Amino acid sequence: MQVQWNANDKELANIKAIAESESDRPVLMININKYNDAEYPSEDIYKEYMKILPKLLKEVGAKVLWRLTKLGQPVGSQSAHEMLSIWYPSHKSFLALRDQPSSMENFPLKNLCVSEAVVYRCPDDVIPVS
Numbered sequence: 664m665q666v667q668w669n670a671n672d673k674e675l676a677n678i679k680a681i682a683e684s685e686s687d688r689p690v691l692m693i694n695i696n697k698y699n700d701a702e703y704p705s706e707d708i709y710k711e712y713m714k715i716l717p718k719l720l721k722e723v724g725a726k727v728l729w730r731l732t733k734l735g736q737p738v739g740s741q742s743a744h745e746m747l748s749i750w751y752p753s754h755k756s757f758l759a760l761r762d763q764p765s766s767m768e769n770f771p772l773k774n775l776c777v778s779e780a781v782v783y784r785c786p787d788d789v790i791p792v793s
Contacts, residue, residue, distance in 0.1 A: 674784065678754050678757065678758060678784065679754075679758060681754040682753065682754040682755035682757075682758050683755075687753045687754050687755055688753065688754070688787070689750065689751060689752050689753060689787035690750075690751050690753070690754050690757060690784055690785070690786075690787055691728075691748060691749070691750050691751075691784075691785040691786065691787045692748075692749045692750075692751065692757065692782050692783065692784060692785070693746065693747070693748055693749075693782070693783040693785055694746065694747040694748075694749060694780060694781075694782050695741065695743045695745075695746050695780070695781040695782075695783075696743060696744060696745050696746070696747070696777050696779070696780050697742050697743050697744055697777070697778050697779040697780070698744045698745070698776050698777055698778060699775075699776055699777075699778050703744050703745070703776065704732065704744070704745075706776075708772055708775045708776045709776045711768075711772050712769070712772040712773055712775075712776050712777075715765055715768045715769045715772060716769060718765045718769075719760065719763055719765035719766060719768075719769045720749065722763040722764065722765055723751065723752075723756040723757070723759050723760060723763060724751070724752040724753075724756050725749055725750060725751040725752065725756055725757070726749070726750055727747055727748070727749050728748040728749065728750050729747070729748045730745065730746070730747045730748075731745065731746045731747075732744065732745050733745070733746070741781065742779070743779075743781075750787060
């Protein structure tokens with residue numbers, strides 16, 4: 664299956680502008696991934712991808728806050744297997760992922776096992792609900 668990377672050029676330009684400004688700040692990225700069925704959740708390529716991901720994130724000062732597998736989808740039609748919440752110390756660090764030493768391992772593995780990815784940029788703070 665062809666990997667679906669539908670980049671949002673307007674949003675990427677916005678992230679770049681923030682990264683280059685004096686008001687760059689931490690950011691939370693919610694990743695919603697659909698994997699190639701043959702790879703998820705127990706095949707070797709997926710396991711290697713999940714093994715190298717924390718190493719890559721550490722190189723930019725980021726970390727996975729949580730990782731969840733879906734149980735079902737009572738509303739909507741977005742197909743996904745897993746959601747990851749990844750905290751970055753800045754927008755600049757998010758953009759620096761491709762320039763890190765571990766990206767040479769991570770990105771080919773991601774391309775082999777992820778069939779579609781949706782990433783949402785969110786504030787890094789949690790809004791309490793009372």
